[in-house]
Amino acid sequence: MQTKKLALAGAAALTALALAALPAQAGAAQAGPAKTVTVTVMGTSDLHSNVLNWDYFKDTAYADSAGNSVGLAKVSTLVNTIRAERGPGHTLLFDSGDTIQGTPLAYYYAKIEPITETGSTHPMAKAMNAIGYDAVTLGNHEFNYGLPLLATWIRQMKAPVLGANAVHATSGLPAYQPFVIKTMKVPGEKPIKVGVLGLTNPGVAIWDKANVEGKLRFTDLVDSAKKWVPVIRGLGADVVVVTAHAGDNGMSSYGGDLPVENASALVAEQVPGIDAVLFGHAHNDVPQKFVTNKVTGQQVLLTEPGRWGQRLSRLDFQLTKQRGKWTVTGKSSATINTNTVAEDPKIVSLLKPQHDTTVAYVNKVVAKSAQELSAAESPYKDTPILDYIQQVQTETVKQALPDNTLPVLSIAAPFSRSAVFPAGDIRVRDVAGLYVYDNTLLAIKLTGAQIKDYLEYSAKYFNQLAPGAPVDVATLTNASGTPDYNYDQLSGVSYDIDISKPVGQRIANLTYDGQPVPADKEFVVAINNYRQSGGGGFPHVTSAPVLYNAQVEIRQALIEHATAKGTIDPADFAAPNWKLTREGVPVF
Structure with missing residues (x-):
């Protein structure tokens, strides 16, 4: 059996050499020597508890002058389309934070009928679980309603909720899961591992001081990435994506007492080993941006999918088998407008009871x-x-x-x-x-x-x-x-x-x-x-x-x-x- 394997391997090597020796045009018409696979990552951020395309303040379907739509029900339709296009096992779905606050729907299940008391599932957990998120990162607004409600939502989520730089105030140990590595099977090849590091915003220490003081500290995004990215690479990650709830302009809305608020581009510039940063917090639509890493000279891809589910970021990574390892040889991103699709009826139906309850409340x-x-x-x-x-x-x-x-x-x-x-x-x-x-x-x-x-x-x-x-x-x-x-x-x-x-x-x-x-x-x-x-x-x-x-x-x-x-x-x-x-x- 071993002899047969060696013979097959030798034949494959000879075939690769023969193909390499062909003229470029002939070689292009046949299978190339190197195996290339495309991995697609989809991303949302700053959903702010928009599940349906609804404006609770106006009690009507959401509308703005730019013709945008909002909500996870629209996002779900896009996600389903991309998953069908790419095929099973070739896509991942991440979020970069600010999930459980922002609409009367979120307020109702935090304050009027709190999930911490009723035991009911938070509408955002219900929707994200149904859509099938692979990882979600903490935003600063996750802390608005206190740590007990946050903990309840995290328990309800099927996807890991990440926040590497939110640490216990006394021990300095991570208070939340820092990262996750997702394994994607490739037929006939070793699997591809995608590592995801989640970073939240240091401003939480100011903005939600009453909820976190003495309990949590928030460390610098760059320092945290320098600590964890080598760990993720050491565990065999072929692709490393940082999901960061931080804008990309390197500025802060507060003084210099805390780490930089909008540090996503700084992370890309200063931390080797990152392929892409899916960022949020600034509510901007950034389809594709490249930042040069100052250590390696490599190009790091950045994208931000706006706010409220108005956009879905799509990141495509080309990985090529080189010396037995998967290597990223190409990457690109775009943002897709959710106003191009209808709401996913499955999500609409699933969330209807909680939506109707909220509508009744706001119309009192x-x-x-x-x-x-x-x-x-x-x-x-x-x-x-x-x-x-x-x-x-x-x-x-x-x-x-x-x-x-x-x-x-x-x-x-x-x-x-x-x-x-x-x-x-x-x-x-x-x-x-x-x-x-x-x-x-x-x-x-x-x-x-x-x-x-x-x-x-x-x-x-x-x-x-x-x-x-x-x-x-x-x-x-x-x-x-x-x-x-x-x-x-x-x-x-x-x-x-x-x-x-x-x-x-x-x-x-x-x-x-x-x-x-x-x-x-x-x-x-x-x-x-x-x-x-x-x-x-x-x-x-x-x-x-x-x-x-x-x-x-x-x-x-x-x-x-x-x-x-x-x-x-x-x-x-x-x-x-x-x-x-x-x-x-x-x-x-």
């Missing part, structure tokens, strides 16, 4: 509005709908601190320009559409000087505009890429923002109760946990004394306040206290 009437209130102009005008948030936050803090003698101010940002309280019935979805994040309320102590600094920092949101120049609201805001949610407005004091002045010199006429604010005057300031913990990098807030932190969810406080009042009337709370100016002349 909580109050009436005396008139229509829109947030469309909130980024550049003081609007009543944002004053409603300010009023509820201020009242909540005042009630919680009955012995306080300091003035109470409040901070809020325009989270959604499309938010509207219609005249008449106000439903849960209207309030949730105004306050789209699961933030909790705190109160801190700041001085007048610190408040001035804070407002100057916030005012960098506006592009500089000379007196008399035409005003175009489309280009007025979001200077240097500052998102709407990082433009804070302050209630309880009055001030002007002179957008004809450079950044840092814009706040004028800062007054409290009609008088200029002294630098040493103290205030209590209502603020959300994201901002207080350092999100957005605003000055003074992380080190300011915390006077109140009862973990009250701001969205729920808005709903309960509306329910108790019965009517939302801007006459009760609208207080225009800030405006944009140029050399003292109001812009609007």
Whole structure:
């Protein structure tokens, strides 16, 4: 038998030599000497609990101006198509995080009927299990609802949930599975091993400080990859993919106290042995990008599949048998728009009970509005709908601190320009559409000087505009890429923002109760946990004394306040206290 094997091997070698000696055209027409196999990896990221193509805030099918669709039901159809095209055993499906937060569907099964108490399966686990994910990486929003709910979801997932750089605070040992190696069979050949390393975002330590402090630490993505990629290669991986919940611009929205927030390209540049990075967090559509590894000179493939299931990344790796080993000899990627396919009826049917329950919840009437209130102009005008948030936050803090003698101010940002309280019935979805994040309320102590600094920092949101120049609201805001949610407005004091002045010199006429604010005057300031913990990098807030932190969810406080009042009337709370100016002349 052994002799027969040797004879066959010798014959194969002679055949390969003969083929190699043929003219190029003749050789191309026949089987080449080297075995080449294509492995296809599919990837999602930042699904944010979008399962169906549905907008719970508008109570209708999702639609945007670009014609996008959302949801795992659409993703599933694409995945099924690619699996059928490539054949069984030639595809893998990964996700790069931010899975269990983001829609009322996620909120309902975290807070209204929590899976930690009911034992029901989380809708995202149900959908991802049915689609057949091979690995899922932790995003920063996985920690929003606390570690017990996260642990329950992980137990419900059939796919391993990865997070190599989330470590126990005391021991430094991995708190979650760092990597997984998937084996793909090749008929007549040794199997191909695909290693997947999952990396989450260090910003969790800031953004969810209340949930992770003293329990978890988040190490640098580059250092973590340098530790684990050699281990994965040492275990025989022929392909190494990093699934990273981190953007690719090398920047951070927080200070330098933590490892870099958006380090995906840095990982590709600095860590040898990586073939591709499927990244997320930035919500961008990046079909294909190559980064040169500075150690090896090799090209590393990067792709990001947008957000909410609007895109599916497809990565194709060509592997060639060289000296008995599989070697990556080619790679490419693209993102596929999910608006090109219908929803997978299997996923729609599977999730219908939980979807219907959520729809019923968000359509519950909580109050009436005396008139229509829109947030469309909130980024550049003081609007009543944002004053409603300010009023509820201020009242909540005042009630919680009955012995306080300091003035109470409040901070809020325009989270959604499309938010509207219609005249008449106000439903849960209207309030949730105004306050789209699961933030909790705190109160801190700041001085007048610190408040001035804070407002100057916030005012960098506006592009500089000379007196008399035409005003175009489309280009007025979001200077240097500052998102709407990082433009804070302050209630309880009055001030002007002179957008004809450079950044840092814009706040004028800062007054409290009609008088200029002294630098040493103290205030209590209502603020959300994201901002207080350092999100957005605003000055003074992380080190300011915390006077109140009862973990009250701001969205729920808005709903309960509306329910108790019965009517939302801007006459009760609208207080225009800030405006944009140029050399003292109001812009609007």
